[in-house]
Each structure stands twice: as structure tokens, then as C-alpha cells.
Amino acid sequence: MRRRSRAGRRAVAADRIRPRCLAGATRPCDGGRVSRRRVSAGRLLVLAWLGLPGIGLAAAPSPDAVRAVAEQAVHARFDLPGSRVVAQAAPLDPRLRLAPCGVPLRAVLADAIRPAPRLSVPVQCPQADGWTVRVQVQLQLFRAVLVTNRALLRGDGLRPADVHAEQRDVTRLGYGYVDNLDQVTGRSLARALPSGSLLTPAALAGRRMVSAGDHVQVMADLDGIVVRADGVALGSGDNGARLRVRNESSGKVVDAMVRAPGVVLALP
Structure with a gap:
């Protein structure tokens, strides 16, 4: 068996350590170091795909x-x-x-x-x-x-x-x-x-000056003579509102207009 020279033995050892570049290989061929440019580009693509913030995105x-x-x-x-x-x-x-x-x-x-x-x-x-x-x-x-x-x-x-x-x-x-x-x-x-x-x-x-069910004073103007009577309001309203009022004594229902709180004017 022929023995290799010292230089030949060193070449064989180096060849065993160095990664081989094969067709279609995904590993780098520069001694195991990926270029910085390739890593940066890959990182930006991944960040963009994931929607994560990154430099220049x-x-x-x-x-x-x-x-x-x-x-x-x-x-x-x-x-x-x-x-x-x-x-x-x-x-x-x-x-x-x-x-x-x-x-x-x-x-x-x-x-x-x-x-x-x-x-x-x-x-x-x-x-x-x-x-x-x-x-x-x-x-x-x-x-x-x-x-x-x-x-x-x-x-x-x-x-x-x-x-x-x-x-x-x-x-x-x-x-x-x-x-x-x-x-x-x-x-x-x-x-x-x-x-x-x-x-x-x-x-x-x-x-409202008058609410339905309130006891009110009914005033009536008869040829200049003011007549007052007690009544019960059958409606509600503010000043000037028209409503119906029942005379507490006679039970008669008349139309009236609110003149003040608790006071209504009987209409003809």
C-alpha cells in the first residue's frame, strides 16, 4: 500500500472538514456562514409576511x-x-x-x-x-x-x-x-x-296650572256680575287651555278655560 505524502494527508483532512457543494443543496457553500445580505432580506420577507414591524417595512x-x-x-x-x-x-x-x-x-x-x-x-x-x-x-x-x-x-x-x-x-x-x-x-x-x-x-x-281631578274655583261672568262656584277639573292644561269642569254642587259639566293655578273661567 502506497503511503500518502504529508501534503496529501493535509488535503484529505481539509476536504473532510469542508462542506461539500452539491447540486440543489440548501446549505451554504461559504464555510457554513450565511451572507449578511441574504439573512437581512430573508428576515424582512418573514416579518412582512407575518405582519410584524421591522426596519423599512x-x-x-x-x-x-x-x-x-x-x-x-x-x-x-x-x-x-x-x-x-x-x-x-x-x-x-x-x-x-x-x-x-x-x-x-x-x-x-x-x-x-x-x-x-x-x-x-x-x-x-x-x-x-x-x-x-x-x-x-x-x-x-x-x-x-x-x-x-x-x-x-x-x-x-x-x-x-x-x-x-x-x-x-x-x-x-x-x-x-x-x-x-x-x-x-x-x-x-x-x-x-x-x-x-x-x-x-x-x-x-x-x-300645567290645572290637572285632571283637581278641585278648582269656577268663575262665571253674568252681565258684569262674577259668580264663583267649586268644581272638579275633568282635564288638564296651562293658562288658556280649554277643559271640562263638573260643578260640585249641581253635578253639571261646563266648558271652561284655565286662567290661573286652580282657577278656571266658565265659557258661554
């Missing part, structure tokens, strides 16, 4: 993403118990070019902002060199409001049976609305309302 948000943030802010501000919110953001200006943003977008509406058919919502990129863009959002806010069941006269007292609740878009009710029966208890009307009318704060007068 920030991108400009899409117009739809900006609009969605604005709509979510409107919902968060006005979506209260008993309400139904419909918010639709208008398209952004196609000429707008937003810079990349490496943090989540943010839009917050102040508590002082009242519901309106159209709102201007600021959407921010809250980073050091961030930006702000205003998005126009169309708002519909449906709530249960009180509507009259029948025609009511000025001065009539309001009872729960006189109204019912309907869903209305309150952003378009410029004169306000009434949504709670407690707001009408003991109140009278400042003006006449036909059936199906929205009840507004301006339509309500003060508290």
Missing part, C-alpha cells in the same frame, strides 16, 4: 384604511345605548399622497362635537414626523323620539297616551327633539300640534 396607508379609521371614530363617539349609527366616509382626494406610517392610525372626536349630517374627522399618523388628514363622514343617528298621537291644542296638558316613540335621524332635527316621557309630565303645549307632529322643546310650555 412602513408603508403609506391605503385610502380605504384611512376612511375606515374615520368611520370607527364616529361610531365610537355616537354609538350609545338606544342609538343606531350609520357612518359613511367620503372618498379621499385622488391627488393626496400620504407618507408611510409605522404606527396605527388614530382618530378621536371631542366630546363637545354634536351630531350633524356631515362631520370632518381628523385622522392622524401619530409618530414624530406624522401627518393629519381630515375625512368627511356622512352621519345618520337614529334615536327614538316622541311624536303626537292626535291633534293637540295650545295649552293642552300632555299625557303618556298623547305621544308615541318613533325612530328618527336626529342629525336632521334642527329644532331639537324630546325623547323622554319625564320631559313632558306635567307640561302643557305652547302651540297647537297636528297629529303625527314631532314634539320639540319649543312646543312645550310651563307646567
Whole structure:
């Protein structure tokens, strides 16, 4: 057997240690060290695929993403118990070019902002060199409001049976609305309302001067002579309201008009 020379033995040993480059091999052929450039590119691709933050991954948000943030802010501000919110953001200006943003977008509406058919919502990129863009959002806010069941006269007292609740878009009710029966208890009307009318704060007068079942003083003017009698009110109302009153002595029922608290004037 021929013995190898010392140089040959060193070459064989080196060949045993060095990894072999085979066709289709996935291992590197540079002594077991992966190039820094290849590792960095692979890491960025993995981070992007996973949706994780990484160096150089920030991108400009899409117009739809900006609009969605604005709509979510409107919902968060006005979506209260008993309400139904419909918010639709208008398209952004196609000429707008937003810079990349490496943090989540943010839009917050102040508590002082009242519901309106159209709102201007600021959407921010809250980073050091961030930006702000205003998005126009169309708002519909449906709530249960009180509507009259029948025609009511000025001065009539309001009872729960006189109204019912309907869903209305309150952003378009410029004169306000009434949504709670407690707001009408003991109140009278400042003006006449036909059936199906929205009840507004301006339509309500003060508290009723006379309520059904009250003992009242009935006054009658007979050719300049004032006659007084005790009666029981069969209706309710404020000053000027017409109602029926029963004479406590005779039992006769007459029409009367409220003149003051507990005082009515018999009508001819």
C-alpha cells in the first residue's frame, strides 16, 4: 500500500472538514456562514409576511384604511345605548399622497362635537414626523323620539297616551327633539300640534296650572256680575287651555278655560 505524502494527508483532512457543494443543496457553500445580505432580506420577507414591524417595512396607508379609521371614530363617539349609527366616509382626494406610517392610525372626536349630517374627522399618523388628514363622514343617528298621537291644542296638558316613540335621524332635527316621557309630565303645549307632529322643546310650555281631578274655583261672568262656584277639573292644561269642569254642587259639566293655578273661567 502506497503511503500518502504529508501534503496529501493535509488535503484529505481539509476536504473532510469542508462542506461539500452539491447540486440543489440548501446549505451554504461559504464555510457554513450565511451572507449578511441574504439573512437581512430573508428576515424582512418573514416579518412582512407575518405582519410584524421591522426596519423599512412602513408603508403609506391605503385610502380605504384611512376612511375606515374615520368611520370607527364616529361610531365610537355616537354609538350609545338606544342609538343606531350609520357612518359613511367620503372618498379621499385622488391627488393626496400620504407618507408611510409605522404606527396605527388614530382618530378621536371631542366630546363637545354634536351630531350633524356631515362631520370632518381628523385622522392622524401619530409618530414624530406624522401627518393629519381630515375625512368627511356622512352621519345618520337614529334615536327614538316622541311624536303626537292626535291633534293637540295650545295649552293642552300632555299625557303618556298623547305621544308615541318613533325612530328618527336626529342629525336632521334642527329644532331639537324630546325623547323622554319625564320631559313632558306635567307640561302643557305652547302651540297647537297636528297629529303625527314631532314634539320639540319649543312646543312645550310651563307646567300645567290645572290637572285632571283637581278641585278648582269656577268663575262665571253674568252681565258684569262674577259668580264663583267649586268644581272638579275633568282635564288638564296651562293658562288658556280649554277643559271640562263638573260643578260640585249641581253635578253639571261646563266648558271652561284655565286662567290661573286652580282657577278656571266658565265659557258661554
